[in-house]
Amino acid sequence: MLRLTRNLKCLGFSAGVRCRCTALAEAQRSDVHLVLPTVLSSEFAKEIAPLSVPVLIDKYSHHAPGGQFATVAEYLHSDPKPSEALVPGEIDLHRAMTLDGFNAYMQAKAAFYEPRRKVLNFAHVLVVAGADFLRGCPFRQRSEFLYLCDCLRPGSALLLHRSRKQKTGALLFLTEKVDPELARVFSRMHHVDEVLPLDMLKKSLSWILKDQSPELWHTLEQSSEVSRMVSEVSEEANTPLSNPRYILQYTRTFKTDRELSVLRRANGIAAESMAEVIAYNLSHPHKCDPRGMAALFDFNCRRRHAHPDHPFSAKVACGSDGTGLWHMDAGCQYGGYHGGLVRSWPGSGRFTPPQKMLYSALLDIRRDLCALIEAAGDGGAVSTPQELHAAYLILLAGHLRELRILSNTKRSPAETVEAARKYNCTPVVVSHVGIEPQDTSGKLLGYPLAPRNVLSLRLSISIPDDCCEAYPEFRGILCQLGDTLYIRDDYTVEVLTAICPSKHHPAAGSVPASARWLDYPQKRETARTEGPNEICGNASHFHNV
CATH class of the missing domain: 3.40.350.10 (Creatinase/prolidase N-terminal domain)
Incomplete structure (x- = not known):
């Protein structure tokens, strides 16, 4: 009996509500208007305690990154330990x-x-x-x-x-x-x-x-x-x-301490993300395609609170030489600053002998270029990015002569640079890096190298298919190597992307295929404990060319 009485009361109340809302519902055809008349406007405002529009914007705009009121700082609110530069x-x-x-x-x-x-x-x-x-x-x-x-x-x-x-x-x-x-x-x-x-x-x-x-x-x-x-x-x-x-x-070009911390974070994220892509490719060689690897790099960057330059902007390709040599040029942005690198690696886990010779030449050139930058503080042979670019081509010509790809014909320095230029596929080898991937201009490349500069090196060796001067084993091979470098106050060089491995394993024949080329865990741990200053050397090769 009590249940029946309660049901009748509920039916009567709902009927009254429907009667009061009938005209409004027919005019607007909206379910919202069926609810609003049941609550007096003053009581409704009292219940929600509305804030003024400026207070709402100031309080909640940080939770909508990329929205109407976006700033770069808003992109870092999801990071528990952010490194901010634009404060x-x-x-x-x-x-x-x-x-x-x-x-x-x-x-x-x-x-x-x-x-x-x-x-x-x-x-x-x-x-x-x-x-x-x-x-x-x-x-x-x-x-x-x-x-x-x-x-x-x-x-x-x-x-x-x-x-x-x-x-x-x-x-x-x-x-x-x-x-x-x-x-x-x-x-x-x-x-x-x-x-x-x-x-x-x-x-x-x-x-x-x-x-x-x-x-x-x-x-x-x-x-x-x-x-x-x-x-x-x-x-x-x-x-x-x-x-x-x-x-x-x-x-x-002169980075402050706060900018440097953000650049370290951006390049570290890019390097770790690419290292994971390489490790996945080596462990699943038959499940990888360029688009999927670019998407994996995108995902790895985003889960580290960074954003790729553009969605799926990583350039991934597999060489056409039949040996499965992969190439990846990718970068990301963290806190408004850019980090990026380039790597080439064999999908099988092992370089062929010609590939290994060309890639080892790039490693030697990178070491010698870093040594030339360090010598710039003492009045060395190289003092500007343009001169560093010319030194790279001269060093490249020397390695090509050793591999019998270039003849030993006597050439002037200008002729040597022109002869080596056609074996380099990177238009901009040296550039300043900061808010832009290539934050530089032709005039800026003529200014002297200085402490607190952050430079991008993009090295490459490309042997054309129709190169009659090269042995047939070298034809059609492309090797690339790129890193981001920071010049310290004493002109020593710090490699900001050293977390991503760049050297083949010394005992390639005694380890599984997935780890022959890279010793990723050991490399990553060394970079974290000892610091990413693996590259050092002398410029004797450059002076002897």
């Missing part, structure tokens, strides 16, 4: 280094024209445009912009200024308009003084130029709204416009 203190240091570089350039320029003039500080204004979003292409922020502001918003612009009294300020301009509350949240998020709409860039820049009469720096780009506004202000204020690109690139 407010580090960004302030980057900005100070850049403005100091501008000031040193202007002081040197003034001293050249007026040697007796007293050295003064200059006022500077730098306008850096972010990348625009291109439909159908993965978005990546420009390195110049990301180095000075942790912001991944497309179409943004940064205005950095410093007065003669060394007072610095930063303004961020966004394509969309935001209300004052959101602007305050964004200014803390991106570490700037104020966030303004992009259409106020011209007015703000004009006001700063009139107030401080500084040096104006901006890299002009065609069909860019930011460049158009900067050019108009420059003409109206009669202020010459200087290109900051080379000074910015040169400043980024």
Whole structure:
């Protein structure tokens, strides 16, 4: 009886609710409106205790990496032990280094024209445009912009200024308009003084130029709204416009301690991920294909809280020489910085004798190039990346002569370089590495090597199929070897990718096929305990060529 009475009450209550909601349900056809009228609006708001929109953004935006308000720092919130470089203190240091570089350039320029003039500080204004979003292409922020502001918003612009009294300020301009509350949240998020709409860039820049009469720096780009506004202000204020690109690139080549820790992490993740791919290939030689190995590298990077350059961007190929020589060129990004390497290995676990000769030549060349970098601090034969590239080709020519691939014809150094160039398949052998995989330019390659530079070496030997000078056993073989190097303060070289093995096993015939080429566990443990400074040697071979 009690159960029947309770059921009747429930039916009556639900009928009443349906009667009150009938008109609304018929008009909107939504189940949500069937529930909302049953709760008074004031009680509903009291129950959920809503936060204001700025507080919600500030509190929860870090849990949506890659979302609308993304920064590089948001990508590391899932890492229990993150190594961050783009933090407010580090960004302030980057900005100070850049403005100091501008000031040193202007002081040197003034001293050249007026040697007796007293050295003064200059006022500077730098306008850096972010990348625009291109439909159908993965978005990546420009390195110049990301180095000075942790912001991944497309179409943004940064205005950095410093007065003669060394007072610095930063303004961020966004394509969309935001209300004052959101602007305050964004200014803390991106570490700037104020966030303004992009259409106020011209007015703000004009006001700063009139107030401080500084040096104006901006890299002009065609069909860019930011460049158009900067050019108009420059003409109206009669202020010459200087290109900051080379000074910015040169400043980024000197890595701070925090940047170095992130680069070590990025290259370590790339090296460990590739080592696991190689180990899987050696243990499952018949289950591997290039696309699957690229996907495995992608997975290995992501589970270590890194992101590949682009989805499945690893370049994996199996040689066509019939002996199953695999090649892999891959990299990842961690905290906005790049790490990458190149390896070649035999799928069977053992090199053929011709393959082993060519790969051993690459190992010797890598050792000698590192020795040349170390000798650069004492005025050695090589002092710039361009000279290091030429030294690589000369060393390559020497090994090719020893293998009877190049004839012993007497050649000048220039002729030797040209003769060896056709056996190298890597267009950029030496480059600076940082926020970009190849953070460099032709002019930057002519600057001297210095401590705290991080370099990428991409070495290769390719013997064409139609090379009549080579023995038939060498024809069609391609071997590659690439690593990321860090130049310490004493010019010694640290290999940031040493965790991934690069040497064949000394006792190849006495171990299983899956471990003949690589002693991966021992190599990995040695790199962790003794440090990744395995490469050392002398430059005697280079001097004797």
